[in-house]
Amino acid sequence: MMKTRIKELRARYNLTQEELAEKAGVRRETISFLEQGKYNPSLKLAHNVAKILKTTVDELFIFDDEK
Amino acid sequence: MKKDKKNLILIAVIGAAVIFSFCLYVMSSFMQDQIHITIGSGIISVISTILLIIFLKNNFLEIKKGLVIKDERTNKIMMIAFAKAYLLSIWFILLLSFFSESIPFRDVSQALNYAILGMVVLFGLCWLWYNRKEDLDKVMI
Incomplete structure (x- = not known):
């Protein structure tokens, strides 16, 4: 299970999903799926989003170990 | 753009x-x-x-x-939908040829049109299904 801090950091920087999508060069739906942990992004997209939100990939995406 | x-x-x-x-x-x-x-x-x-x-x-x-x-997600969905629709189309065309005796096709071109229409509909349905799916990485083609 993957959790992300995208929503939290997006709110901190006052960005809408659309604005973040525009900056990352993806569709708004992709950001929505990412926020809900329903999509595993490529390393490049994860890096881009982390860079936009001024954080690192491992701080942005948290993986719960599957039991 | x-x-x-x-x-x-x-x-x-x-x-x-x-x-x-x-x-x-x-x-x-x-x-x-x-x-x-x-x-x-x-x-x-x-x-x-x-x-x-x-x-x-x-x-x-x-x-x-x-x-x-x-973007990368839509490309992934397209690839999966194309692959699944291709496999399903084979079954669809097999079924169509199996029941061809009981379906009143006008001629060969009409039967072909139905086959193509079926493929398009199957692709559309696959796309809709995988567009809503959460774990695209777990999909086996």
């Missing part, structure tokens, strides 16, 4: 051409008193037109906002 706009215009033109040819098919079926085919094709034409308009409107709005209409 310009490429997205060009692609969308191309989709609009192809979509309009397909719907127009479907309308001609509806008219020719109506003239030949094939009521069931007329109604069925008419319904498909109306649904296709509505879906095409919604699709084009949404995507043009996205482009206007400066967003892309294709």
Whole structure:
């Protein structure tokens, strides 16, 4: 299970999903799926989003170990 | 962005051409008193037109906002949907040929048209299914 801090950091920087999508060069739906942990992004997209939100990939995406 | 706009215009033109040819098919079926085919094709034409308009409107709005209409997720969905639809199409065409004796096809070209239409519908359904799916990485092709 993957959790992300995208929503939290997006709110901190006052960005809408659309604005973040525009900056990352993806569709708004992709950001929505990412926020809900329903999509595993490529390393490049994860890096881009982390860079936009001024954080690192491992701080942005948290993986719960599957039991 | 310009490429997205060009692609969308191309989709609009192809979509309009397909719907127009479907309308001609509806008219020719109506003239030949094939009521069931007329109604069925008419319904498909109306649904296709509505879906095409919604699709084009949404995507043009996205482009206007400066967003892309294709990204890595949509590419992944397209690839999975194409692969699944291809496999399902084989089964669909096998079924069509198995029941060809009991389906009153006018000629070979009509049977081929049904096969192509079935493939398109299967692709559309696969795309809709995988567009809502959460774990795309777990999908086995």
